[in-house]
Amino acid sequence: MLNIRYEKTTAPKELPAADNPLKFGTIFTDHMFLMDYEEGKGWHDARIVPYGPISLEPSAMVFHYGQEMFEGLKAYKTEDGRTLLFRPNKNAERANNSNKRLCIPTIPEEDFAQAVKAMVKMDERWIPTKPGTSLYIRPFVIATDPFLGVRPSNRYLFAVILSPVGAYYPEGLNPVKIWIEDEYVRAIKGGIGEAKTGGNYVASLASQVKAHEEGYSQVLWLDGKERKYIEEVGAMNIFFKINGKVLTPELNGSILPGVTRDSVISLCKHWNVPVEERRISVEELYEAGKDGSLEEVFGTGTAAVISPVGHLRFEDHVLMVGDGGIGEFSQKIYDTITGIQLGKVEDTLGWTVEVV
Amino acid sequence: MLNIRYEKTTAPKELPAADNPLKFGTIFTDHMFLMDYEEGKGWHDARIVPYGPISLEPSAMVFHYGQEMFEGLKAYKTEDGRTLLFRPNKNAERANNSNKRLCIPTIPEEDFAQAVKAMVKMDERWIPTKPGTSLYIRPFVIATDPFLGVRPSNRYLFAVILSPVGAYYPEGLNPVKIWIEDEYVRAIKGGIGEAKTGGNYVASLASQVKAHEEGYSQVLWLDGKERKYIEEVGAMNIFFKINGKVLTPELNGSILPGVTRDSVISLCKHWNVPVEERRISVEELYEAGKDGSLEEVFGTGTAAVISPVGHLRFEDHVLMVGDGGIGEFSQKIYDTITGIQLGKVEDTLGWTVEVV
Incomplete structure (x- = not known):
């Protein structure tokens, strides 16, 4: 004390x-x-x-x-x-x-x-x-x-x-455009990627500047070793809903273990929605996009809580997610977490702490 | 101006x-x-x-x-x-x-x-x-x-x-013991390894602490991708003299381009000593150690100028360099560079700038 x-x-x-x-x-x-x-x-x-x-x-x-x-x-x-x-x-x-x-x-x-x-x-x-x-x-x-x-x-x-x-998105949830980075690398296993420290953020700036110039608001990072597997997006973790299943990259040592990420996984389990933490390649993502099984993509973080993704680009390949609007599941996650945070939704998981 | x-x-x-x-x-x-x-x-x-x-x-x-x-x-x-x-x-x-x-x-x-x-x-x-x-x-x-x-x-x-x-080694050049790191990674291509910035140094601390505990004074970093190729040592670049040839890892995007490194390469060329910048694996180094062709190992940096290496360890394998003393070439490089710096050796390469 x-x-x-x-x-x-x-x-x-x-x-x-x-x-x-x-x-x-x-x-x-x-x-x-x-x-x-x-x-x-x-x-x-x-x-x-x-x-x-x-x-x-x-x-x-x-x-x-x-x-x-x-x-x-x-x-x-x-x-x-x-x-x-x-x-x-x-x-x-x-x-x-x-x-x-x-x-x-x-x-x-x-x-x-x-x-x-x-x-x-x-x-x-x-x-x-x-x-x-x-x-x-x-x-x-x-x-x-x-x-x-x-x-x-x-x-x-x-x-x-x-x-x-203020609200991260003053006009409400709004799907963002994501640039999948193929030149710069944010972090690698054995490095400091899972620590919340300046070195990871300064490493991300050059890519962010490039993405902004191309009209993209965030960068999606790939693993530094094979440049194939999805790690995280900007300063957020990332989730995919594919064929009814919720997927997010596993914590492999170079990904920040987000609190909102953990909350989304817990909510999925609580709701009996199938959820998996595992390696996800860009190829798997684009294939799910092509065959119609990619339902939703969203980032998670303290600042925005949920950030729906409507559009991704990898090299010259653009991938549109659903109809470009907010997915039903993304909205439900957002409403539940912000509801709990504001005391409007019952806190069955014991997440809030009152300051008295 | x-x-x-x-x-x-x-x-x-x-x-x-x-x-x-x-x-x-x-x-x-x-x-x-x-x-x-x-x-x-x-x-x-x-x-x-x-x-x-x-x-x-x-x-x-x-x-x-x-x-x-x-x-x-x-x-x-x-x-x-x-x-x-x-x-x-x-x-x-x-x-x-x-x-x-x-x-x-x-x-x-x-x-x-x-x-x-x-x-x-x-x-x-x-x-x-x-x-x-x-x-x-x-x-x-x-x-x-x-x-x-x-x-x-x-x-x-x-x-x-x-x-x-003061002198980096008050008692004169003294061979150091180097720990070849196989757990932590300093930097990766696409990251910030070639920039002189705090993020690279904080990433190195945990490994340095571990090496010190094991009785080693410096860490030798391997590439983050294959964990096979030598990058740099502590806050220095590294050189090997193998079979009469001077070798140093090439600048691949994750290695700091040291000024002393550049000076050593320039001196080699000036002296017609064969010098190569290329990928060097730990395996090649240990083989050269075994077959007797490894003559000298030294680090280069502004603080110490030259730091001879007498002993390396990779996993359980210890490699002794020469007789554990200062190599002739290391000593010559040290004497030449410090001589130029102090105005005692003719500055034929135009490296010194007088402050007037």
Whole structure:
């Protein structure tokens, strides 16, 4: 149990206006959680202080050697005024899996959860209430040792910041166009692909820029070894519904184990919808498209929850999914998960945690 | 040509004592070079200011999405008091190759060189003069946009900091023990392996920690696809001398194009020593070890210049190189490159640049 020190802001900011579309990740709340780590001393000095700049030596290792880990989850306001988090224990667990791969000291899961809850409680007035909005929570760790040289840092900063965000698709679910990448590779087995860390995201930018220039909104990554098997899409996991069966690539060491991915698989099992985690090749996908058995394609992630895919392109081959609209199953998944998150659908799987 | 603004420190630090062993990357000089980038405005406000902390929003993209690039080179003091840089144009060129892969705006090569020279001139008194010492120069770029979301940043900071460093091996060249990694992978073709960026270094830490625990000082990386071909060692490139021929892995997209690597290849050509850049398998290396044709193994990098390898281990197979001492060719390369760097050996290849 952390003994959190509080320093309240003396200049609370004005909340965004009700008609503010809350562009993702641009507005931050009044406070931030900080906690330091020092070799031999462990994690210490947990504190909630006014949101503001972080001061680091130019030699801080995070600027040079990429030792950084982040998480993303959301807090929701229910109609009856309660504040809910969605599966925060999964983020605490994944944070430590990432930390281990990156040689960052782990954070006790209950401390991670406490920090998140304390921050949400502190800045609760910032949780937006319009349909589709939420308070995005960004816990992250950076290496702060002022040292040039390749080794794990001896000092770290763990921070939690909050940002009120609008609906990812303001006009509702809208099928996206996906570019299947055949030049760049995001990650490989044995690398850092299953950790949530900056190195994977910077690796994806050149491909994203290229896809945008071609009129595609997201990139679908193939495995780095054979360049045949589907891994994940942009910053999301990917699902296919083929012949009544729900398929998603298995966690093979280079795929991020998404919390929404896990939730979709659990819901399928709960509903007795056949679901498989396994290798899926581009060829299998295109064949299912050709023979008419490909019913739906959708991405899953915390930001958008569900992102239906209506159109894919691999080299010169375009694949249209269904009639280009939202699939019935995608919509059902979206309605169920967002319903649970907002306390409108019964939480039979025990996924929500109330912040009191 | 940059119009650099100068703000001199009013509290110059004391230089390290003459008997200070100058542990790599721990002491920094009086000043730092900074320059900002903003979308639409380009690089601007070049300045040399007192060395000190950098203040960034907690949402600064470098903390989350790994958009960071660095370089490393050295300044040397000759016996007759001149200040020399070693091939700074190669670093300026590589910086931009890294920038392009990472979607960071490029820096005009002449501006990069000017920034490095101006900093070395400013803090010239910090260049140590004891044998084997030098002034390590660390130019780097970080993404500073206060934004959560995956896209290239719209703002960056370019910085140059300096650190007086001791000889990498204070007791002279000393053969190291190398662990050939068969579990983790550093980089893959299509990824960011040829860019000098944090993501590659954080990916290497877990393996380095494991190798250290086993009593090995460095890790030798194999290709991520077939796990058969040699790529690079720790933060260095690697060379083999087999049957009179000098071999090094070819630049295949996942190997860092080292400046010292390039210098060794150039010297071989200059000396009419046969040199080949090509794929080299672990099997070929071990066979050469067995049949007695493996003469020398050495790593190359800015920090150590040459790092002779006396012992390698792949799975359970240990390979001893020669008699475990320094090879004649390794020593010749080391003496020549450090001799040129210090102005003691004629610079027939035009590699040094004097800072005036």
